[in-house]
Amino acid sequence: MSITEQPRALPPLVVEPTEIQLFRFSAVTWNPHRVHFDDRHSTSEGHDGVLVHSHLRAAFALRCLTEGLGHLARIDEFSYRVVRPAVVRHRLEYRAELIDGQDLTSRWRIWEEQRDGGVGLQGSAVVTMMKES
Amino acid sequence: MLAAGSPLSLYYQHALTDVGRVVEANLGVVDARWIERFHVAIGMPLPRRCSSDDAMVAPANFLAAIHHWGAGPGEDELALDGVVLPAAAAVRGLRSMGAGEEMTFIEPVRSGTEVVLRSVLETVVPKSGRSGPSVFETRLNEFRAGDGRLLNSNRKTIVRRNPHGWEER
Numbered sequence: 001m002s003i004t005e006q007p008r009a010l011p012p013l014v015v016e017p018t019e020i021q022l023f024r025f026s027a028v029t030w031n032p033h034r035v036h037f038d039d040r041h042s043t044s045e046g047h048d049g050v051l052v053h054s055h056l057r058a059a060f061a062l063r064c065l066t067e068g069l070g071h072l073a074r075i076d077e078f079s080y081r082v083v084r085p086a087v088v089r090h091r092l093e094y095r096a097e098l099i100d101g102q103d104l105t106s107r108w109r110i111w112e113e114q115r116d117g118g119v120g121l122q123g124s125a126v127v128t129m130m131k132e133s
Numbered sequence: 134m135l136a137a138g139s140p141l142s143l144y145y146q147h148a149l150t151d152v153g154r155v156v157e158a159n160l161g162v163v164d165a166r167w168i169e170r171f172h173v174a175i176g177m178p179l180p181r182r183c184s185s186d187d188a189m190v191a192p193a194n195f196l197a198a199i200h201h202w203g204a205g206p207g208e209d210e211l212a213l214d215g216v217v218l219p220a221a222a223a224v225r226g227l228r229s230m231g232a233g234e235e236m237t238f239i240e241p242v243r244s245g246t247e248v249v250l251r252s253v254l255e256t257v258v259p260k261s262g263r264s265g266p267s268v269f270e271t272r273l274n275e276f277r278a279g280d281g282r283l284l285n286s287n288r289k290t291i292v293r294r295n296p297h298g299w300e301e302r
Binding site for chain 1: 231
């Protein structure tokens with residue numbers, strides 16, 4: 001798929017991370033940070049509940065790209081900035097919009113929209129479409 | 134900018150001594166089960182194994198997301214919030230949060246790959262904002278295969294803050 005054939009925006013990836021998903025992500029990454037699994041602790045830090053890991057949110061953003069562009073998409077670069085926390089069981093919507101590109105390489109703007117419409121994470125990625133072997 | 138004697142100020146002084154220190158560690162071999170579990174945890178369907186060597190390819194930010202590769206520190210070495218900090222006892226109650234990352238992916242990470250990490254704390258910067266004082270620390274991690282090939286790198290920013298309610302005291 002060349003840049004001229006690529007869509008300008010990808011279908012949004014909508015997730016609503018559960019406590020179980022956060023626990024499993026903490027476990028598989030061996031992350032003992034209590035804000036991700038201990039509601040009382042997280043609330044004591046001033047949050048509205050346990051928080052979704054920034055790396056899990058980055059993985060959701062990357063899923064939006066790879067699922068939208070298909071298995072031939074290779075991510076070359078990805079950078080993001082966390083603007084505000086994301087809370088468990090809140091709906092998160094990941095969106096990607098084409099910035100520009102040339103031949104098989106394209107740049108995308110990516111962001112996370114939270115349930116109140118605010119942006120929770122924003123970033124950009126460079127993607128190369130591989131040729132089918 | 135940082136109140137003298139505050140947990141954040143203590144942490145900042147400790148962290149400054151770590152700036153520029155390079156840590157290298159052999160993280161061992163990435164196995165397929167670990168990659169499979171990561172897929173499940175992020176809600177992705179399991180990938181098919183490569184037909185040529187039966188290897189499994191990890192999602193792009195797999196290496197960057199792993200918090201500890203080995204057994205990890207004992208509970209008494211963690212700060213109150215579960216985070217590993219230098220001189221944790223001196224800064225118990227400090228709050229930490231990922232603030233962003235820049236990742237470059239050179240080569241897919243496949244099961245069976247031996248991974249070596251080179252990590253350096255690049256900067257530790259005190260800041261002051263609407264939500265009070267904070268310290269932004271930036272660390273560069275480079276993940277290489279056992280033969281030295283660069284697989285990917287990430288420059289990660291973590292923000293540290295005083296314990297909740299500290300500024301109101």
